[in-house]
Amino acid sequence: MDVEKIISQMTVEEKIKLVVGVGLPGMFGNEPSIVPGAAGETHPIERLNVPATVHADGPAGLRINPERPNEEKKYHATAFPIASMLASTWNREILFEVGKAMGNETKEYGVDFLLAPAINIHRNPLCGRNFEYYSEDPVLTGELASCFVEGVQSEGVGTSLKHFAANNQETNRMFIDTIVSERALREIYLKGFEIVVKNAKPWTVMSAYNKLNGKYCSQNKWLLTKVLREEWGFEGFVMSDWFAGDNPVEQIKAGNDLIMPGKTYNVFKNRRDEIEELKEAYEKGEITDEILNERVRTILNVLVKTPSFKGYKYSNNPDFEKHAEVSYKAASEGIVLLKNENVLPFTKVAKVAIFGTGQIETVKGGFGSGDTHPRYTINIFDGFKEKGVKVDENLGEFYREKVRELRNGQYKPAYVNEFNLKIPPKLPEDILAEKTIDEASEKNDLAIIVISRISGEFVDRKAVKGDFYLSDDERKLIEDISRKFREKGKKVIVLLNIGGPIEIASWIDLVDGLLLVWQPGQEAGRVVADVCMGNVNPSGKLPTTFPKDYKDIPSKSFPGAPKENPTEVIYEEDIYVGYRYYDTFQVEPLFEFGYGLSYTNFEYKDLSISKNGENIEVSFEIKNIGKVEGKEIAQVYVKAPKGKIDKPYHELKGFYKTKLLKPNESERVSLLIKLKDLTSFCKNKWILEEGDYYIRVGASSRDIRLEGKIYLEEKEFEI
Numbered sequence: 001m002d003v004e005k006i007i008s009q010m011t012v013e014e015k016i017k018l019v020v021g022v023g024l025p026g027m028f029g030n031e032p033s034i035v036p037g038a039a040g041e042t043h044p045i046e047r048l049n050v051p052a053t054v055h056a057d058g059p060a061g062l063r064i065n066p067e068r069p070n071e072e073k074k075y076h077a078t079a080f081p082i083a084s085m086l087a088s089t090w091n092r093e094i095l096f097e098v099g100k101a102m103g104n105e106t107k108e109y110g111v112d113f114l115l116a117p118a119i120n121i122h123r124n125p126l127c128g129r130n131f132e133y134y135s136e137d138p139v140l141t142g143e144l145a146s147c148f149v150e151g152v153q154s155e156g157v158g159t160s161l162k163h164f165a166a167n168n169q170e171t172n173r174m175f176i177d178t179i180v181s182e183r184a185l186r187e188i189y190l191k192g193f194e195i196v197v198k199n200a201k202p203w204t205v206m207s208a209y210n211k212l213n214g215k216y217c218s219q220n221k222w223l224l225t226k227v228l229r230e231e232w233g234f235e236g237f238v239m240s241d242w243f244a245g246d247n248p249v250e251q252i253k254a255g256n257d258l259i260m261p262g263k264t265y266n267v268f269k270n271r272r273d274e275i276e277e278l279k280e281a282y283e284k285g286e287i288t289d290e291i292l293n294e295r296v297r298t299i300l301n302v303l304v305k306t307p308s309f310k311g312y313k314y315s316n317n318p319d320f321e322k323h324a325e326v327s328y329k330a331a332s333e334g335i336v337l338l339k340n341e342n343v344l345p346f347t348k349v350a351k352v353a354i355f356g357t358g359q360i361e362t363v364k365g366g367f368g369s370g371d372t373h374p375r376y377t378i379n380i381f382d383g384f385k386e387k388g389v390k391v392d393e394n395l396g397e398f399y400r401e402k403v404r405e406l407r408n409g410q411y412k413p414a415y416v417n418e419f420n421l422k423i424p425p426k427l428p429e430d431i432l433a434e435k436t437i438d439e440a441s442e443k444n445d446l447a448i449i450v451i452s453r454i455s456g457e458f459v460d461r462k463a464v465k466g467d468f469y470l471s472d473d474e475r476k477l478i479e480d481i482s483r484k485f486r487e488k489g490k491k492v493i494v495l496l497n498i499g500g501p502i503e504i505a506s507w508i509d510l511v512d513g514l515l516l517v518w519q520p521g522q523e524a525g526r527v528v529a530d531v532c533m534g535n536v537n538p539s540g541k542l543p544t545t546f547p548k549d550y551k552d553i554p555s556k557s558f559p560g561a562p563k564e565n566p567t568e569v570i571y572e573e574d575i576y577v578g579y580r581y582y583d584t585f586q587v588e589p590l591f592e593f594g595y596g597l598s599y600t601n602f603e604y605k606d607l608s609i610s611k612n613g614e615n616i617e618v619s620f621e622i623k624n625i626g627k628v629e630g631k632e633i634a635q636v637y638v639k640a641p642k643g644k645i646d647k648p649y650h651e652l653k654g655f656y657k658t659k660l661l662k663p664n665e666s667e668r669v670s671l672l673i674k675l676k677d678l679t680s681f682c683k684n685k686w687i688l689e690e691g692d693y694y695i696r697v698g699a700s701s702r703d704i705r706l707e708g709k710i711y712l713e714e715k716e717f718e719i
Contacts, residue, residue, distance in 0.1 A: 099151020383525015
């Protein structure tokens with residue numbers, strides 16, 4: 001298809017319509033989407049054979065309506081683990097597989113663009129959408145998201161890398177002004193985007209809601225044109241987040257190619273029709289033919305690759321069984337074993353009492369655009385039963401009935417905004433008589449307690465009881481069960497069915513086992529059961545730090561000032577995000593970045609470091625010295641010399657997940673680290689300072705097993 005020929009035949013009005021979406025489909029009086037439940041569409045130009053293209057969420061699976069009027073057929077999509085759990089796998093191959101499966105469902109349901117991945121940094125543990133994001137570290141984020149993008153786009157559909165950039169909270173996200181130094185932007189908040197743009201070439205990038213140093217991201221020419229296009233060489237198109245910014249003319253001039261979803265006045269009554277505003281700006285000469293043609297050209301160069309443009313006959317029938325296996329596999333490698341005092345794995349003959357409403361109402365993922373509508377979600381109780389665990393069925397059925405009763409009563413999910421978003425209120429955990437716990441401790445061999453949390457779009461979490469801290473009834477449940485079972489010499493395990501860190505330090509001594517099962521998608525119960533029984537050896541490691549207490553976190557300014565209704569948030573911690581802060585300033589976390597236990601043990605040895613042109617080659621050996629097979633995640637940190645530029649204690653520069661190693665089996669690992677990736681941003685250049693660079697190889701940021709050094713001369717790199 002000759003894009004230049006199409007442009008030459010388009011009218012100005014057609015060009016302006018192409019750079020604005022059709023409006024939010026099926027809401028506010030707009031026509032339903034071609035694919036019901038999709039988030040947006042582009043305008044078709046029928047006389048030139050340019051079809052509409054369809055955009056749909058999201059990061060944990062394709063988000064479309066499962067039901068359609070007058071149809072018995074259901075249009076479910078697979079629910080995959082949340083992004084933080086995918087990041088816990090540290091496994092590039094799994095991210096590609098998940099992306100490919102998600103891309104296939106996108107294509108087979110007639111959607112052209114999957115609005116994912118979301119790769120904002122975990123600046124603060126209370127960000128409501130952290131579950132949609134990968135990590136506190138940009139290298140882990142960028143490397144894994146690159147594989148996800150490559151997987152999706154291998155199916156011939158596009159991704160949208162979001163939210164560009166520094167969209168690290170939900171509080172007042174539509175207008176909050178994020179004040180952050182250029183160094184912190186370059187080294188932390190833009191770095192993951194840069195890695196994905198250069199490595200995986202996403203078809204689109206989504207500009208964020210927030211302002212960045214005074215300018216809306218979707219109206220920020222420095223961000224969208226200078227950095228993204230001129231420096232990084234991005235060739236796709238930029239679309240705005242839905243209803244972002246406040247000036248469509250400024251968006252187009254800044255390099256935001258597509259304004260989504262269109263008809264912003266549907267939501268903001270003080271706004272006008274973007275198409276009319278752009279027409280007026282064109283007539284006044286504020287938007288030139290050159291600018292308009294550039295935007296249209298950029299969009300069309302991507303649209304010609306889409307299934308809609310190619311006339312692909314989609315099936316509406318993805319391979320759900322195959323994709324369920326991918327979802328299971330990803331979840332099984334993303335579970336993180338945090339504590340194990342000789343309680344896991346337990347045997348098939350063990351009698352198990354499961355406590356907590358989360359065993360029935362297991363959280364598969366968060367709410368908002370990161371939600372999904374799968375065919376099923378296997379809860380923890382049913383998953384354990386299916387896998388042959390000898391669960392206390394009377395106790396489980398009591399919980400099932402109680403959850404049903406509470407949800408049909410005063411704990412019904414309530415609508416919270418104009419998008420008909422339903423959030424289920426937290427269920428109480430003080431629903432058991434003390435006698436019931438007594439009886440369970442008599443007839444069962446061990447106790448499992450499920451602690452669940454859910455968060456999502458539109459609202460941030462809070463450092464209060466029932467959210468970051470246990471509620472009083474959760475705390476009492478753990479205390480009562482711990483006392484009753486331990487009195488009889490029996491052990492207690494807690495399963496954390498959560499999307500982000502909670503406070504654990506004050507009660508961790510009450511339990512013998514602690515398993516972070518995240519929000520694992522539709523296969524939840526099956527995966528958790530297999531890990532608990534040892535059918536799967538947990539191999540996940542933390543992509544984000546778990547602090548001992550909220551007061552220990554570096555991002556003190558979250559979510560901004562003034563406190564009651566923030567309009568500005570200053571990133572005073574600068575580059576000291578996550579482990580960069582904890583390790584540099586010797587603040588002890590509960591579980592450090594990269595931490596995770598296994599049912600076996602690994603030995604690191606034979607470190608070799610050499611300079612090879614513009615790279616450093618690091619190699620070492622990992623050996624399984626335990627009694628069961630397992631996988632290890634090796635992490636390579638680099639400690640830079642003390643020079644003129646202030647630097648973190650050390651930073652992650654590479655990682656590798658081994659194959660499944662049998663007892664006594666070894667694997668040689670070799671990694672390349674580019675010299676430029678060891679630089680610091682200073683005065684508009686990337687500077688490698690002279691001195692000894694310590695290469696630190698370990699099992700976490702604080703469990704370093706091997707260390708060597710290499711001397712490097714000073715070198716400067718242009719942007």
